[in-house]
Amino acid sequence: MGFIAVTTRILIFMIAVTVLPGLPPYPTFPSRPFSVKPARDLEGVLALNQLLNNAEHLLENKLIAPESILVRGNATFVSTYGGKIIEITNNDQLRIVAKFGKPCRSSYDERECGRPLGMAFDTQGNNLIVAEPYSGIWQIQIKTGAKMLLVSENTIIDGGKVSRPLKTPNGVAVDKNGDIFWSDTVSDVTFDNALIGLLMNPSGRLLQHNRSTGKSRVLIDEVYGANGVALSKDEGFVLVGELGGQQIRRYYLKGPKAGTDDIFIDGLPGAVDNLVSDESGVWVALAIAVDKQNPSPLALLAPYPNVRRFCVRMMTILDLSFEFIYEKTGSLLALRISNFIGNLSSLKAFISDRGSILRLDWEGNIVAALFSDDGSANLISHAVQSGDYLLLGSPIHPWMGRVRLSQEVLQIVSTGSKNMGKLKPEVIVDTKKQKLISKQEL
Template sequence: MEKTLFHFRNGSLLQHLYLLVKTPMEKTLFHFRNGSLLLHPYLLVVVLALSVIMMDPFKWGPLGGRDFRPVRNDIAPYDDVMGGWPWDNRSRLGFGNLEFKDDIFGPESLEFDSLGRGPYAGLADGRVVRWMGKDAGWETFALVSRDWSEKECAQAKDSTTKKQWNVEPKCGRPLGLRFDKKSGDLYIADAYYGLLVVGPDGGLATPVATQAGGEPILFANDLDIHDNGSIFFTDTSNRYNRVDHFFIMLEGEATGRLLRYDPQTRTTHVVLKGLAFPNGVQLSQDQSYLLYTETTNCRIMKHMLMGPKAGSTEVVANLPGFPDNIRITESGDFWVAIDCCRTAAQEVFVRNPWLRSLYFRVPLPMNYLARMAGMRMYTMISLINGEGEILDVLDDEKGVVMKLVSEAGVRLEVLSRKGFPPTLDAWRLRLWLMILDLSAPT
């Protein structure tokens, strides 16, 4: 045994790396010369190549020169979630209709004003637009940046390209929209300009919250307005902005916050911090709690505002994919948009931060590496109640009509016949879906 495991030469002890390997393997992988252990030339090339990839000296990989700090995700076990999910076996979203195709680009959220006008939507070019009917089409309602210019910002064909992303910090990127029912003002969560407000007639929006708790609001995402006037909104990360949103999920970092702006005192307070990609936010019907989505951890959280549990937060639903916005229905249930789905291959990365750091330094495009890791997204929406019970699920697994959906909501519309007042059978429910360009970051 001593002869096979160790060699004594010149008073030095050389330990064999593979204790259970027999002599044929020793000859092919290792050479012992003058007390030195030499790797086989082919194996040496592999080791050196991996070392170069790990260091990525030329910054060719997707991580580039970023200070990448991957951590283990706080996410529910894959089998537990996927095995118990009520899948839509008919892919019913694939039977829907796509409206306003090629009219607007990168819409994130829909809103209607107190007069029923709309929808309003924030676009990839930095504008908030309003639908004025078939004859007039879409009109610009508001801007979030005083530096906005049509020449530089309003290039629809570039809405999902790096060219558009490069000008986003200047042009703005309005995401969540909500009208104050009392004042008629529109509040806007912009990814670069924080929380803003614009009057009922539109125009240039005014920033009202750009920092909280002594830290800048780096990535305002979505909002909702309490009956007392307070605005709850999410700040997705204090390390990455919207263009780099994928790295928030890839790293697993949890620096996001839930904030509250008080328009009476004009102050912004930190409600929760240490969140993993907080995204959509929605108050309950009785305002006793709010739900917010945590995209990285594929779940919906409930934060209590009233009652004996006020101030507490709990997981209300674990999801099979990455949630975006969440919106309430007339009955008090909630529609959540989900980029689906988690895969077994992705779970390996989720549980092994070091592997993410190695894999995404490979000098190949991010979308190619993502596909190799099984990251193929399709759209799903789910209806849940306040206790997290799944009431309905719709998807378009093959992307026949829908690609990626950022928001889903129900709107009651009135259909009148030839100008006559609407009757009971003339009411209908329409499910509104905000559909993002496939490659547009959210």
């Protein structure tokens, strides 16, 4: 068969997969072109540095994919692969606070054995509020591990552009009254196929769960990969990070703009994961590094709905085929391939090795940026301050990272935007001592 004939058949097949009606998956919103604002230039406050280099790897091979981290006193709580919430106390003592799902057979079994993501301390008792993407939003008593399901999987959430079920709960935050703000990353697929969901049109949501009524409502719809959630210090607004949109959106809870939303900051140099707030600002973990020379594949494909539809349908057909093989034969290899197709972790081989964390003030200004280029701290899902250190979570690595913050960064963090611009390109990084040396000191 000649080259032209083969090429013609391939093109016919691709067109058929793209345009034939009735093929899965079935998106909430029709395919349309949209755009993602390009990443900002890595200059000024975003100039590359090595402040995350030489990160310590704590509890290696004891914490698998520590997605989210909470610190209270001498205790650190971590959500990990395998459905576990783990408490770490002095001398690195580990205690399993709670377990979701069944026992894991391997790293490709998360739909059955659980994958808790976002966590927050409750304000209505000694509890954790946890988003588990395969079952819902949970309340977990810290001492006993007793679990209470607050919003179950497939609960229909009314409001927004289209009423639809809960699908992939991810980030959480709790206000002083105990109400829960949480994100639903995509509406069309389960979390193990989140990449497929992101290649469709934006379908994520920011939601609020009222503890007194037990009802949830939609605050912002059509979020492009809804991820981390954080409340402002006065609880006047709530933020949600966009994994695919490389931006953070804001919903006003109080004041003259109450009930409306806008863009808090956009054009970020990476895919936004968890947000961690405190009095003076927000830590932003960028799970995937992006810049103008290395744009996000999701951003590049956003204006081309037909290309995205073809990719999504092909991935779904392959995924369903290997799921069918697994169900009929019990082949763990088929299960492993099915889990790999559409899983965000499958992007690992195609993304930059750079680690990236931003510090924002409450006006949406970037006041500090911390990077690594030695591979010791990358694929970062979470950054939370513990004394003079940052603890780093990851959706992939088998350890929790830790880096000491320089005095300059600590000062910026403590004072918010007052020292904005302190970290500039005219400083040189001493990677061994992890501190900044100005030109005047040389």
